[in-house]
Amino acid sequence: MKSNKILSILIAVIALIGAFLFIRIFMEDADAIENDVAVQNKVISPIIYFSTILLYASVAITVLLSLWSLIMNPQNLKKTLLGLGVLGVFLIVAYFMADSNAVLDTQGVVLEGGEAGATSNQWVGTGIWYSILLGGIASLFFVYDLLKGLIKS
Known part of the structure; x- marks a missing residue:
């Protein structure tokens, strides 16, 4: 039960960070996002880095848990x-x-x-x-x- 609570908290934190980064994009002017590199780096790059980290983490966790399952079940x-x-x-x-x-x-x-x-x-x-x-x-x-x-x- 405790692990479910920790997992729920982790999912909520990830969702809040993603929502915050997503809202930052909508707070900027669309033309500025398309034309200004500084604005792109300020609002677009963080969500791309965050998404990339989540992708790599999910792949790593999936591979590790699959290998662990195989090792535990010969x-x-x-x-x-x-x-x-x-x-x-x-x-x-x-x-x-x-x-x-x-x-x-x-x-x-x-x-x-x-x-x-x-x-x-x-x-x-x-x-x-x-x-x-x-x-x-x-x-x-x-x-x-x-x-x-x-x-x-």
Whole structure:
């Protein structure tokens, strides 16, 4: 119960800080915000920094709590590592399916950084093939589950 109270207070403090920073923006003239760098730094930058800190904190807390949960439950850790291994195998398969051919624009000119053999070309192709493989597998499981539901009915 005490942790819920602390969490509620923390959420209220974050909300009040955000509201204060947001209200400061509306207290300034819109033209001044658009044209004056000093005003932008005075009212816009603090809310951007605050939002960035909140984003990083939430990501860090989420990752740490997920890792803590995995460490405390070894059975889930095994399943997670197995799942990551399978995804790794699919990534390797997608990497070897991708090519590193030159990337051409509409006139047939090689784009800057898109020369044949470029690493970025290989990884872009890998990402495309990886998405296709995972999407195909997900579609198969969807159809399987749909058919299984129809047979049971």
